[in-house]
C-alpha cells in the first residue's frame with residue numbers, strides 16, 4: 328500500500344515537472360536553439376593588432392577610468408558606461424560636459440558587434456572608442472591633448488610602449504589610434520554571463536525536460552511569443568539577440584530643432600572618418616575586413632533607422648531605445664503591441680505589425696526579457712595592478 332502511494336506520488340511529481348515545459352513545435356525549437364550557445368565563440372579582431380593582448384587590456388582599463396582624457400578632468404568613459412549599472416548610466420540621454428541627443432549604449436558583448444553606435448558611424452571597436460574624446464558634449468578633448476597626455480605621463484607612456492613595442496610616436500593621429508586600440512582590447516573583455524534562458528536552451532537541445540522545467544512558465548510563454556507571433560527574433564536574432572543591422576521601429580526621432588537622421592547620418596560620418604577601416608590605421612593587411620565599409624551605400628530609407636540592440640542583460644539597462652524615451656521593459660512591449668504601421672517609413676517595415684497583446688501576454692514577454700539577465704558575472708577577475716617597468 329505504502330509502495331503504491333509512493334509510486335503514485337512519484338508519478339504525480341514527474342508529471343508536474345513534465346507539464347512545466349510547454350509544447351514547442353519543431354520550428355519554434357529550431358528558432359530557440361539559434362539564440363545560443365552562450366558564451367559564443369570569439370577570436371581577436373584582425374583590424375586591431377593588440378586585440379587580446381594582456382598589456383593592451385591593462386592600458387585600456389586605465390584609459391577607460393582616466394579623467395584626464397577630457398581636458399576638463401571631469402568626464403571619463405565610466406561616467407557614462409558605469410560598470411555597476413550594466414556599463415551605461417541609467418539616464419534617458421547621456422550627459423558628459425552637457426546633455427547629448429542619445430541614450431548611452433551598454434558595453435556588454437560589444438566585441439560581437441559589426442557596426443558601432445546607434446547609427447553605425449563606427450566600423451570598428453577602436454574607432455568607436457575614440458569618438459567620445461572629441462565630442463564637445465561628451466569629453467570635449469582633442470587628438471593633440473590626448474596624445475600629449477600619453478607622452479608626458481610616465482606610467483601611460485611606459486604601458487603604451489609595452490603594448491605596441493615602441494614609444495608613443497610623434498604624430499598625434501598615431502597615438503590616438505593606439506588609445507582606441509587599447510580601449511578596445513579592454514572592452515573586449517566585457518562579456519555577459521550565463522542566463523536562465525541559456526540553461527533552458529541547452530536543456531532543450533539535450534532533450535533534458537527536467538532541467539528545462541526549471542525555466543519559469545511565464546518566461547516560456549514569453550519566449551513562444553518572441554520567436555513566434557511577435558516576430559521579435561527576425562531582428563533580435565542569434566546568440567546576442569541582434570542581427571547587427573538597422574531598422575525603423577517607429578520610435579519618434581525628432582529633436583529640439585531637427586531630427587536624428589539615424590543610420591543615414593551615421594553612414595556619412597563613417598565615410599568621412601579617418602579612422603574607418605579603409606584608412607591607414609586598419610591593421611588587417613588582407614583587406615577583407617574593409618569590404619563591408621567599402622560596400623555601404625547611403626539610401627533614403629536609412630533615415631530614422633537605428634541599430635538593433637542586443638537584449639542580453641537588457642533588464643539592467645533601462646531606459647530604452649536610442650533616445651531613452653521608454654522607461655521600462657513593459658513600456659517597450661506596449662510600444663510593439665500598439666505600434667502604428669503608418670509611423671514606419673514608406674518602404675514599410677513588413678516585420679512589424681501591432682500585436683495587440685493581452686495584459687497576460689505582455690507580462691509574459693517581459694518575464695522572458697528579464698530571463699536574459701546573467702545569473703553570475705563572466706568578467707575575468709582583475710589582477711592587482713603593479714607599476715609599469
Ligand code: HEC
Nearest residue numbers: 403404407421422423429430431432443444445456459465
Ligand atoms: C557623455 C557620455 C559618454 C561618455 C563619456 C562615453 N560614452 Fe560611449 N557612448 C555614449 C553614447 C551616447 C553612445 C551612443 C553613441 C551614438 O549612437 O552615437 C555610446 C556608445 C559607445 C560605444 C558603442 C557601443 C555599441 O554597441 O555600438 C562604445 C564602444 C563606447 N561608447 C565606448 C566608450 C569609450 C571607450 C569611452 C571613453 C573614451 C566612452 N564610450 C565615453 C556615451 C558616452
Ligand code: HEC
Nearest residue numbers: 557558559562574578633634635636647648649659663678
Ligand atoms: C524590425 C526589427 C525589429 C523587430 C521585429 C523587433 N525589434 Fe526590438 N528593436 C529594434 C530596433 C532597431 C531597436 C532600437 C530602436 C531605437 O532605438 O529607436 C529595438 C529596441 C528594442 C528594445 C530596447 C533595447 C535597448 O537596449 O534599448 C527591446 C527591449 C526590444 N527591442 C524588444 C523587442 C521585442 C520584445 C520584439 C518583439 C515584440 C522586438 N523587439 C521586435 C528592432 C526590432
